[in-house]
Amino acid sequence: MDSNNVSDTTNTGPLVTAHSLPPDQISPKSLILRVFQLKNVARRNWKLLLILIALGAVGGFIYDSLNKTRTTYTGTIMFNLGGGSTSGGFGGDLGQLAGAFGLGSGAPDASIFSGDNFLIYAKSRPVVEKTLMKTDTINGKDTLLINYYIRHSGIRDKEWEDNDTLRAFYFNRPKKPAEYNKLERSAMAAIYGRIQGEISVTQPERKSSFMELGCFMEDEQLTATFLTTHLKTIEEDYQAKQTKKTSEMLTVLESRADSIAGLLSGTENKLARYMDQNQQVVVAQAKIQENRLTRNSTFLTSIYYQAVQSAENMRLSLIRETPLFTIIEPVSLPLYMEVLKPGGLQIGLALGLVLGIIIVFLRESYRSIMRGN
Template identity: 30%
Template sequence: MEGKPVSAQMEVQENEISLKDLVGYLKGEVKYLKSRWLVILGIGVVAALLGFAYALVKKTTYTAISTFVLEDGSKGGGLGQYAGLASLAGIDIGGGGGGGIFQGDNILELYKSRLMIEKTLLTPVVIDGKQQLLIDRYITSNNLLEKWKKGDNISTITFTGSPGNFSRKQDSIITDLTNKFNEKMLSVVKLDKKLSIIKVEVSTTDELFSKVFNSKLVETVNNFYAQTKTKKSYQNVQVLQKQADSVKNVLGSAITGVASAMDAAPNANPAMSTLRVPSQKRQVDVQASSAIYSEIVKNLEISKIALRQETPLIQVIDEPVLPLPASKVSKLKGMLMGFILGVVIVSLFLVGKRVIKQIMA
């Protein structure tokens, strides 16, 4: 059996020596840390006390959770049989819509948009028997006005009125709150990419605010979604309804004209055809108006079907119910986490300081 090449044997020996050196080095560092156990223990105790203080100061967080299923109504379905008839009348019933601006996961981003969060914050609600805007409730429960007095010299602020007339400071506050919600307090996800179930979570230190804000946000976004999806079909229905009402009035006038013309010559001489001309003209108007009205009504009903077909089905599955799930750092957990973190940090600091000292020597 042939032996290993000399170079290979030297490499193995070097590796073995390096491993031994490493183990020896680690043992030396551990021994050094043991010699400084009193310092490490002291820092650990201080960190544990800081963790205890953090647990005392840290407020309880309440999480409101809503889930709902979204079924898009823009698939066309039974509208195919009406498409040909509607196209003859020059009407786009929108049955083959396709995606639109809310296709895919865009609705998730809609929940995080400034517009939706602003609309929700400016919603008047009744909490604890008091009617107020949600944004006022949030400012009060988080003592923001006191912070603004010190930092921004804002002693009072109101958010009543139209958002379009807000001042620069009001817009700035809403923008800051929108960013804060998106970063820390609001979560919108699909439970499964293959399903249409959406989960909305809102976490704040105010239990009632979390519950109401969650419910109002879901309501605001879903209403906006449904109205925008059906806007085109709704406009078609409105136009056709106006046309139907207008033609119906014309038809009523024509029928009244026929009756008036016949009353003007109730016993017309059959030999005098000119006496029947006014009533016959009115009769033509009645027939023409009746045909037009019939077609418009038919197209109006088709457009109403399209509107119902395009209206998305949004069914809430779970709503936030009091008491909400609470998240609180316990005192024991705070102390334990503080102690471990303190020991790790001071150990790394001591080892790093020793290594630097050895290198500089």
């Protein structure tokens, strides 16, 4: 009986199990021991860490020496796009004109750009190339913008540093893409690839119709000139595309009016000659011919007036459909200047530290394994 009591009271196994910590927790004693272990690890490997950090710093310093500090100038233009009246089909005067030509309703909408499509369109290569191929007055001289970009953007000293042919390259005149030779296509591709990262078209507020064209380049005058010229190019190209259908119909109407005017003039001349030749003639056959010419002349006159009126209505419709670009905030000098340093030294220090920690971890793990064996 006593022995059983003694055994029950001296069995501390359940008590020890009850007070032991869960496997996912660390006791204060274990934490202190680990801190001392880390201290010992650092004491054994501080020279290795220092050497690796120093090597990283040297590598970063060399990188900074080879890559110069870059200065950029940032400018923006805020504008509003609106004023063009477009609809899903031809309405009003346009509907009547379309019916006269047998087009009927259901013609496609002239507005092919909507929403975010315009943001993509404004940075597209065809529009950028049109901008670069424009001539502008820079520092008092008429200069082809793409040649000014080649000289002042930094592309010759960076992307074309090892290519003597491209370093000496320039365009002798404005050209269309179909007129480029092989070297010009290569140069334009490199220039557009660089400009893609230098310009942006954004909408500051989703509920607003305002747009913002931004650009940062290594020359202040280049940045300001490119922004102004590019917005003008966007306006011209956008208006031409938005009013393409109406412009084509206007061309047809003007051609039709000219043709009717030619027929009317010929008929009137024939009638005048016939009347001069048959003033005293009272034969019925002659009167029939005179009446026929008079009727044709009257009919052609009526049609000609209708064609002229239709062409004039189409011109008014073209004006109504033309989008209006209103500059809210123009680009203003001086532009915001930012000095961009390579940052190789900081990156080298960080890489050296990370590499040192990894090597020390592998080294200590190997020492622990060998000690266990």
